[in-house]
Amino acid sequence: MEVPLIKEARKLNDDMVNYYFEKIKKIAKNGKKIGIIGLSYREGVKERAYSRSTAMIELLKKNGYEVYGLDPLYSKEELKTGFNINYLDDFNKMDAIILMNKEIKYKDKLMPIKNKVVDVKKVLG
Numbered sequence: 552m553e554v555p556l557i558k559e560a561r562k563l564n565d566d567m568v569n570y571y572f573e574k575i576k577k578i579a580k581n582g583k584k585i586g587i588i589g590l591s592y593r594e595g596v597k598e599r600a601y602s603r604s605t606a607m608i609e610l611l612k613k614n615g616y617e618v619y620g621l622d623p624l625y626s627k628e629e630l631k632t633g634f635n636i637n638y639l640d641d642f643n644k645m646d647a648i649i650l651m652n653k654e655i656k657y658k659d660k661l662m663p664i665k666n667k668v669v670d671v672k673k674v675l676g
Contacts (some may be wrong), residue, residue: 553643569604574669575611575647582646583616586639588661589652589672590622590630597624599633608636619645623656650674 569640575585587607592598599605604620611618619639620630627638642660650661653672661668665675 558618568603568610571649571671572607572610572614574634576664577647578667579616579646584619584644585611585616586619586621586638586642586645587636588621588639588648588650588657589654590620590634591624591652594652594654595624605634607649607651608634621657622652623654 579585587604590602590604592600592602608618608620618636620634620636621639622630625633630636630638631661639645639648642664645667647667647669648655648661648664648668649671651671653674653676658674661675669674
């Protein structure tokens with residue numbers, strides 16, 4: 552049984568990755584270092600299935616970007632082996648950062664550089 556509403560919702564959700572990718576390109580301009588904060592399906596749930604971050608990582612890498620990540624649920628080793636990205640330890644070295652989940656614990660560090668943050672969940676206001 553095919554459920555058109557679910558299929559359409561999935562397509563819309565998938566299209567949002569492209570929308571945010573275009574925003575990242577504008578912010579980063581000629582830079583190639585992109586940070587992603589929030590890699591799990593949603594904050595507080597260590598689940599990769601249906602995570603938009605995975606699709607974003609693939610899209611960024613396909614377009615020649617260096618991708619760095621941070622998620623309180625994943626270790627540095629898990630970022631390397633599970634997502635094939637580097638650990639994001641210095642926000643200031645990034646050309647753009649995308650905040651994919653509602654990770655409010657990083658708000659204070661992101662506020663001073665919010666002009667280079669794509670805030671998907673409106674954490675920064």
